[in-house]
Amino acid sequence: MIFKNMLATVAFLATGALFTACSDWDDHYDAGNAVEGTATSTIWENISSNANLSQFADLVRKTGYDAVLNTSQTFTVWAPLNGTFDYDALNALGNDKLLKEFVQNHIARNNFPASGAINERIYMLNEKVLHFEGAGNYSMAGVAVAQPNVASQNGVVHTLNGKLFFHSNIFESLDASEFAIDSISNYYHSYDVLRLDENKSVQGPVVDGQITYLDSVFEDYNPLENRYAYINTEDSNYTMIVPTNEAWTRAIKAITPYYNYIDKFTAIDAPQSSTSLQHEEEVELPNGGAYWRDSIVHHNLMQSLFFNNNLYDNVKLNNHQTGQKVGADSLVTESYFKMYTEDAEALFTGTTRVDKSNGAMYITDDSLRLHPWTIWNPIINIEGEYSNFLAAVVNGSTMPHTGIITGIQNPAVPGTLSNNGYLEANASSNNTNPELNFYLRNVRSTTYVIYGVFAPSNITNVYDTQPKGNFVRVALGFNNENGSMPKNPTRLGDFETSATKIDTLCFGEVTFPICYAGTDYAPFIRITGRVTPTTSNKYDRTIRLDRIFLVPKEMDDYLKAHPDYKYDDPSRGGGRVTVVRN
Numbered sequence: 001m002i003f004k005n006m007l008a009t010v011a012f013l014a015t016g017a018l019f020t021a022c023s024d025w026d027d028h029y030d031a032g033n034a035v036e037g038t039a040t041s042t043i044w045e046n047i048s049s050n051a052n053l054s055q056f057a058d059l060v061r062k063t064g065y066d067a068v069l070n071t072s073q074t075f076t077v078w079a080p081l082n083g084t085f086d087y088d089a090l091n092a093l094g095n096d097k098l099l100k101e102f103v104q105n106h107i108a109r110n111n112f113p114a115s116g117a118i119n120e121r122i123y124m125l126n127e128k129v130l131h132f133e134g135a136g137n138y139s140m141a142g143v144a145v146a147q148p149n150v151a152s153q154n155g156v157v158h159t160l161n162g163k164l165f166f167h168s169n170i171f172e173s174l175d176a177s178e179f180a181i182d183s184i185s186n187y188y189h190s191y192d193v194l195r196l197d198e199n200k201s202v203q204g205p206v207v208d209g210q211i212t213y214l215d216s217v218f219e220d221y222n223p224l225e226n227r228y229a230y231i232n233t234e235d236s237n238y239t240m241i242v243p244t245n246e247a248w249t250r251a252i253k254a255i256t257p258y259y260n261y262i263d264k265f266t267a268i269d270a271p272q273s274s275t276s277l278q279h280e281e282e283v284e285l286p287n288g289g290a291y292w293r294d295s296i297v298h299h300n301l302m303q304s305l306f307f308n309n310n311l312y313d314n315v316k317l318n319n320h321q322t323g324q325k326v327g328a329d330s331l332v333t334e335s336y337f338k339m340y341t342e343d344a345e346a347l348f349t350g351t352t353r354v355d356k357s358n359g360a361m362y363i364t365d366d367s368l369r370l371h372p373w374t375i376w377n378p379i380i381n382i383e384g385e386y387s388n389f390l391a392a393v394v395n396g397s398t399m400p401h402t403g404i405i406t407g408i409q410n411p412a413v414p415g416t417l418s419n420n421g422y423l424e425a426n427a428s429s430n431n432t433n434p435e436l437n438f439y440l441r442n443v444r445s446t447t448y449v450i451y452g453v454f455a456p457s458n459i460t461n462v463y464d465t466q467p468k469g470n471f472v473r474v475a476l477g478f479n480n481e482n483g484s485m486p487k488n489p490t491r492l493g494d495f496e497t498s499a500t501k502i503d504t505l506c507f508g509e510v511t512f513p514i515c516y517a518g519t520d521y522a523p524f525i526r527i528t529g530r531v532t533p534t535t536s537n538k539y540d541r542t543i544r545l546d547r548i549f550l551v552p553k554e555m556d557d558y559l560k561a562h563p564d565y566k567y568d569d570p571s572r573g574g575g576r577v578t579v580v581r582n
Helices: 043-048 051-063 087-091 095-106 182-189 245-259 289-302 312-318 341-348 553-561
Strands: 075-080 107-109 117-123 129-135 137-140 143-152 155-160 193-196 202-207 210-216 218-221 238-242 264-268 280-284 306-308 330-332 338-340 352-356 359-363 380-383 390-394 396-401 422-427 435-439 447-454 471-477 490-496 503-511 524-529 543-552
Touching (some): 043 051, 043 075, 043 143, 051 087, 095 107, 107 117, 182 245, 306 330, 312 330, 338 341, 447 553, 490 503, 524 543, 543 553
Parallel strands (some): 075 155
Antiparallel strands (some): 075 107, 137 143, 143 155, 193 218, 264 280, 352 359, 380 543, 390 435, 471 490
């Protein structure tokens, strides 16, 4: 898990004695590819001397871009004529917004003359991609060119019968100007920073071992893009579910109970024998439980919102419209959570599509319709054959068995092994029983129904005509609400497994008071053989454990009421799934 304090930090150099100049990165390009027969005046001189472009010239001058257009660099400018756009509204904008959404939206690097048949995608200075087309009569992004090819010393100017529409991307649209989405906007943009773009800055001499810059260029950066989706990249194609303030508040309230982190709790070492659970230490979460809770809750909400429209069945989102069925077998978030049809359709119910330059936003109504187990409270699965789940073995030894596929598994044994494998635990003697202790990683503060799956003695032995099952005792070790660890694990009961099939047993319901997800700690489950000399003819001392899995109680109830519900089961390789100390 990644927490707020662990997100990528961004450092940049402050302008000072080592920086002699600072300008937009476009100033670093040399002129080139000049159009034959270019006039002797610069682009800026041609614009500023044209009375029909005085409004455009005023706005360019306001942003300081008159100096840029007066250099030897090569540009193409599509300049709207006076009276073809709302000058007063644009003039009221702040300089940063005016520059990005208007001035840079009308300028591109290099020469793009209007000649012959044209059908080009043009990257503007604000990185938007606009379509320049025509043959004799030309248009830019659907706006008619009034006068093409005003030749200039450093490029060309085309005048327009209107301004070019600024098509904002998803990142730029995360504000409350149109929809009531202040909550997610404030959260996301709280990570906005400026960072030095070394590739676009001009390096100066090395002083005292440090690189200095003659011309420094800074760029907007948000590290959440690396965590969730590159929604500020124009050539991306994303769908983002955007909760309204009401939906955001409800979702945060719904997620929070699963992440009851406490400041301090007791941890014990993994047991080396049945009587060795004595060494304890007090663990303190860095920055405190409240900080962890806030970070993880927001992270779980955010990772449910982003989809790459170019991958998987997500491609159907490209044509999906408000009120329609998604029609996808499944959708996969950018954090690789899979939602099958029922959950995918529910997520888009009550949303409104708003197209953006790099995809689409879906603004929710007052709810984010997600089952908790889809993202923030998934099934927890412990495969017996995976050694990283095994905390300790007492009175025995273990051997993982993998690759138990058709032809290897005894056809007389019904059922299927999860992940085609199991763990074999053998007793150290004929008078002892093996004890297995497993970590239950990523347990949340909620109620789970706990299951165990066991294989009989003849799982791969077709010559075993008198197979045996097991008789085992199951117990749990976990912290109470105050963080204390009871001396004795909580006994769930004694259980008899089938001798004739791969058997799934329900060990019962357990409520964990505190959350461990994302920490280095986990509760443990203990499975101990209970075979005696008088029962050894009935039960096998060797335990063959397929897996243990914890199903959130609300999911277990839902599955019983909806047997056809399809979900991403981590026991089958899906989902997102650390308490004895590792």
